[in-house]
Amino acid sequence: MRAHRPSRELPRHLDRLYAGFPFQRSYADDPISEVRPLAVDLRHAEVAGVFASTLAIGNTTAIRGAIGRLARLADGDVAKLVDPDWAGERARRLRGFRHRWIRGDQLDRLGSVLGEYYARHPSLETAFLGGLDAGGFASGLDALARVLRGDDGAGGRARRPPRGYVALFPSPLDPGRSPAKRLTLFVRWMVRSGYPDLGRWRRVPTGELRVPLDQHVHWIAYHLGLTARRSRSWGAVEEVSEALRRIDPIDPVRYDFVLCHTGISGDCPKERDLAVCGPCSVRPDCLLWRGKGTAA
Ligand code: SF4
Known part of the structure; x- marks a missing residue:
């Protein structure tokens, strides 16, 4: 059975992946x-972060499109979306808004x-x-x-939330132990400089x-031995984060963007493909290649 641990060389290889990564692309x-x-x-x-992370479902082109549509709908000033004096206009403009299964009435509630x-x-930092x-x-x-979710009655005590609204904001403490990818991404945006x-946010170390454990990060984290869990759960989030914290205790999630976009961009085919995997900095650490030299 494969030892499901990161290799001793992983920190050096991750740094090489990070250093050569096409961030601008x-x-x-x-x-x-x-x-x-x-x-x-x-x-x-x-x-902007809360609405954008809430919309972060599906492929990145569609997500960016949805955020752009929402921003234009607020005339480029997203603070209007939470302005009580603009509530009527917000509801009118959001009518018909749709991104995947997220609807305008849910965003109006938010x-x-x-x-x-x-x-x-x-600030939301206070709550966090x-x-x-x-x-x-x-x-x-x-x-x-x-x-x-408005658990304290916010959003209108008398008005029930729209269908599916509460489910947009899963918590890792819910019985399903959700990885809460979108909220974790929002916090990453706010905290990391x-x-x-x-x-x-300046008070969260x-x-x-x-x-934020999306399917791309989970796939590569599993194959680098950062977690042995095959399902995306809060337990897997903790395992991957702890493994990265051992590599960089001060800024463990700095590798997240690189690992995520290695998958999104197609740089990682998620299978043994010598033509694509050949130049991959973490190939010696990848479970698909460990101990196999360069044989295809
Ligand atoms: S070696 Fe290939 S499959 Fe493994 S992480 Fe790198 S690109 Fe992906």
Whole structure:
């Protein structure tokens, strides 16, 4: 049976992958390239980040398109989406909005919930930190999920949330132990100041971050021995994050963008293909190649 551990050489090979990575190519393809121009201050960064990460379902072209449509709908000023004085216009403009299974009425609810939250708190960092301090990162995400679901009655106590709304914000503390990829991605954007992230939250240490475990990151993390779990669960998130933290305790998720876009871009075929895998920096660590030299 294969030893499911990262090789001792992995840190050096990951650094080589990172150093040679075409960041500009993948930045243009990533949802963050739509979020960054909207994030002119903390409030705009949070609002753009929450809506964009909520829409981060499907392929990156469609996600960037959905974020762009939402921004145009708010005349380029995403803070309008949480402005109670603009609520009627927001609901009217969002009517008919659709991205995959996410509907305009759900985004309208999110605008109401955030508007009520911001009437009482300056930043979502407050909610996240409350959970983080009480029970660690998963509790921080849980606190955020509760805010966004409107568990405290935000969004209109008398009005039931639209169908499917609450399910948009899974928490790792829910019975399903969701990997909560989209909320984890939002927190990465807010906390990390290293490229390409926004670094608007200053009180959460980068060493606390967890990796947003999408299917690409999970595939490569499994094959680099960073987790032995074949299913994407919160347990896998913790395992991969801990393995990366042993490599870089200060900024463990700095490899996330590179691992994710190695998959998205097709740089990694997810199978043994000597023509593509030949120049891959982590080929000696990849379970598909370990101990097999260069034989196809
Ligand atoms: S060696 Fe090939 S399959 Fe393995 S991670 Fe690199 S590109 Fe992907």
